[in-house]
Amino acid sequence: MSFTVYPAIDVRAGRVVRLRQGDYAEETRYADDPLALAQRYADAGARWLHLVDLDAAKAGGYTLQPLLQSICQITGLQVQTGGGVRCREDVQQLLSAGAQRVVVGSLAVREPALVLDWLSAFGGDALTIALDTRQDDSGEWRLPVHGWTQTA
Known part of the structure; x- marks a missing residue:
């Protein structure tokens, strides 16, 4: 059996960050700029990158299109990206900017x-469905939505 590891870069306000369980108040900031970190992943042998626009996940309106294009052109990584994808045009713009998957x-x-409908229009290889889970205080598993600010 084989599998592929996807290194991930989460970006908020232009910086590489990691949120604790999706909590925007519990953010760890990293010194690396996203493009330099993506290049390091590529140099280490990565073929894919998972790129998340945390600002857009919370508010909508993907903001990392220039970064996405640079990562694809400069590093040669295949990128799956998301955050704030709300409409068909968002999917089309990200694919046009170089994303392999949205x-x-x-x-x-x-x-x-x-x-x-998008799966039919763009094909299963163009979309990744991400269903994060979080256990609530009562022990029930929930699906965090809207940038982990609500549950469903």
């Missing part, structure tokens, strides 16, 4: 028929 999370939970 990641859809919240919308797949809230509007599965719409995402099924």
Whole structure:
């Protein structure tokens, strides 16, 4: 059995960060700029990168298109990216900017028929459905949506 490891870069306000369980108040910041980190991953042998626009995940309106294009052109990495993907045009713009796959999370939970339509339009290889889970205080598993700010 084989599998592929996808290094991930989460970006908020132009910086590489990591949120604790999706909590925007619990952010760890890293000194690396996203493009330099992507290049290091490529130099280490990565073929894929998972790129997340945390600002867009919370507010909508993907903001990393120039970074996405640079990563694809400069590093040669194949990129799956998401955060704030809300409409068909978002998917098309990200694919046109060089993404191999567009990641859809919240919308797949809230509007599965719409995402099924996108799967038909763009093909299964162009979309990744990301269903993160989090256990609530009562022990129930929930699907965080809207940049992990709500649950479903």
